[in-house]
Amino acid sequence: MNTSPLIDTHALACFVCIAESDSLTDAAQRLNVTQSAVSQTLKQLETQLGTSLVIRRTRPLRLTAAGQMLKQQADTLLGDLRRLTSRVRGAAHQGLIQCRLGLVTSCSEVFGSRLIAQMDDRIEQLTLRSGLTPPLLQSFLNREVDILVSNDQLEEIDGLERYPLFRDPLLLAVPESFNFDERLPSREALTALALQHPLIRYGRNTHIGAMTEVALRRMGLLAQVRYETDDTHTLMRFVQDGHSWGIISALCLAQVAPHTEGIRLLPLDNNRHARHLHLLARQAELGDIPAEIAALIHQQMIGPVLQDLQRSAPWLQAEVLQPEC
Numbered sequence: 001m002n003t004s005p006l007i008d009t010h011a012l013a014c015f016v017c018i019a020e021s022d023s024l025t026d027a028a029q030r031l032n033v034t035q036s037a038v039s040q041t042l043k044q045l046e047t048q049l050g051t052s053l054v055i056r057r058t059r060p061l062r063l064t065a066a067g068q069m070l071k072q073q074a075d076t077l078l079g080d081l082r083r084l085t086s087r088v089r090g091a092a093h094q095g096l097i098q099c100r101l102g103l104v105t106s107c108s109e110v111f112g113s114r115l116i117a118q119m120d121d122r123i124e125q126l127t128l129r130s131g132l133t134p135p136l137l138q139s140f141l142n143r144e145v146d147i148l149v150s151n152d153q154l155e156e157i158d159g160l161e162r163y164p165l166f167r168d169p170l171l172l173a174v175p176e177s178f179n180f181d182e183r184l185p186s187r188e189a190l191t192a193l194a195l196q197h198p199l200i201r202y203g204r205n206t207h208i209g210a211m212t213e214v215a216l217r218r219m220g221l222l223a224q225v226r227y228e229t230d231d232t233h234t235l236m237r238f239v240q241d242g243h244s245w246g247i248i249s250a251l252c253l254a255q256v257a258p259h260t261e262g263i264r265l266l267p268l269d270n271n272r273h274a275r276h277l278h279l280l281a282r283q284a285e286l287g288d289i290p291a292e293i294a295a296l297i298h299q300q301m302i303g304p305v306l307q308d309l310q311r312s313a314p315w316l317q318a319e320v321l322q323p324e325c
Contacts, residue, residue, distance in 0.1 A: 005048065007048065009078070009081060011044065011045050012078060013074075014027075014031060014041045014042075015042065015053065015071070015074060016071060016075060017030055017031055018038065018054065019067065019071045020144055021060070021061065022060035022061065024038050024042070024061070042054065045070075049066070052064050052066070053066055053070060078143075079143055079285055082098065082146070082285055082286070098124070098126075099123045099125070099147065100127045100129065100144070100145050101115070101126060101129070101146070101147045101148075101293070102129045102139055102149065102150075103128060103129070103136075103149050104131070104133055104150070106252050106254070106255050107130075107251065107277070107297075109130075109255045110305060111305075115128075115296060118296050119289075119296070122289065122292065129144075129145055132206060133150055133152065133206075133207050134205075136148060136150065137150060137154070140154075141157075147280070147289070148279070148281075149278070149279050149280075149297070150277070150278060151168075151275045151276060151277055151278070153280070159282060161281045161282070161283050161290055161291075162279070163280075163290065163291060164278055165277040165294060165301070165323060166276075166277055166301040166321045167274045167275075167320065167322060168249045168251045168274055168321075169249065169267075169268070169271045169321075170212065170215055170249055170269075170274060171247070171248055171253060171267065171268055171313065171316075172245070172247060172265070172266040172267065173236065173239045173247070173263050173265055173266075174239070174263065174266065175245065176264055178193065178197055178242070178245065180266075186268075186269060187269065190268075190269075191221060194221055194224065197224075197244060197245055198225070198243075198244045198245075199223040199226070199245060199247070200225075200226070200227035200243070200244040201213075201227075201235075201246065201247055202230060202235065203228045203229065204228075206230055208252065209230075211275055212247045214273075215273040227243070232252045236256050236263065240263055242262075249275065250309060250313075250321065251277075251301075254305050254308060257311065257312050265313040266313075266315075271320050276323060278323075301321055302322070306318060
């Protein structure tokens with residue numbers, strides 16, 4: 001009996017990369033192969049399946065209905081293969097072939113290189129993807145990311161491992177040139193500051209920006225919001241140059257520490273306002289790797305990262321950063 005040959009897993013992985021790229025050239029760069037090799041693999045898949053998978057006249061590339069079906073099934077199959085590989089290699093005490101880790105930009109800048117170095121003997125290839133929370137969440141749900149660090153636990157999704165990492169409190173950043181009387185009660189001093197000077201804050205499309213808005217509302221504080229940015233370095237430079245005061249988080253401060261000359265870092269409302277970072281992974285797909293990465297991030301945050309933060313904010317203590325279990 002004649003049977004159709006099975007699709008090669010390498011071709012499937014190549015197709016998934018094509019589907020997640022803007023062009024065949026982009027996919028080739030990500031795979032570290034030539035564009036002709038990517039084109040040939042795609043043509044072979046289309047020939048084998050007897051249908052077009054990609055609409056080539058668009059940019060970014062778009063998938064046909066058949067291509068969308070293949071992408072969805074390929075993600076599931078490759079995930080199952082990674083899980084199988086993890087279990088087999090785990091039995092032999094070896095590393096993984098690949099792990100795709102999604103980190104919000106602040107986490108990526110603070111922990112990215114440290115994680116790569118510390119997991120070098122456990123993961124053969126670690127891919128970091130950074131950015132804002134919403135697109136990273138979508139990438140995780142689309143199986144484009146294996147492990148995600150997020151403030152959203154996705155409690156409505158079954159089949160996930162969830163590890164608490166740390167508490168990330170909001171902090172007050174004030175130029176030393178501003179008249180801020182720390183002897184006054186916290187909210188009274190902040191009210192006087194808000195009346196005299198404008199605020200620069202993160203945009204509403206970011207989680208820290210939304211948190212800032214909620215915190216100000218809960219404190220009953222009306223601030224003059226004259227500037228918005230999605231970039232921590234820009235925000236802190238505005239404060240450093242004396243244009244405005246700002247509200248950041250401890251993790252965001254770690255992005256720029258110790259370069260905080262001319263800025264006073266103070267607790268905001270007795271550290272009542274904070275986001276909670278968690279690590280998410282699909283159950284049983286990556287063995288003990290998610291737990292190891294979670295432990296490393298927590299240890300880094302309350303260890304060397306906290307020590308860096310205390311140079312600018314000596315009042316910040318480890319208990320303020322401990323997660324809620």
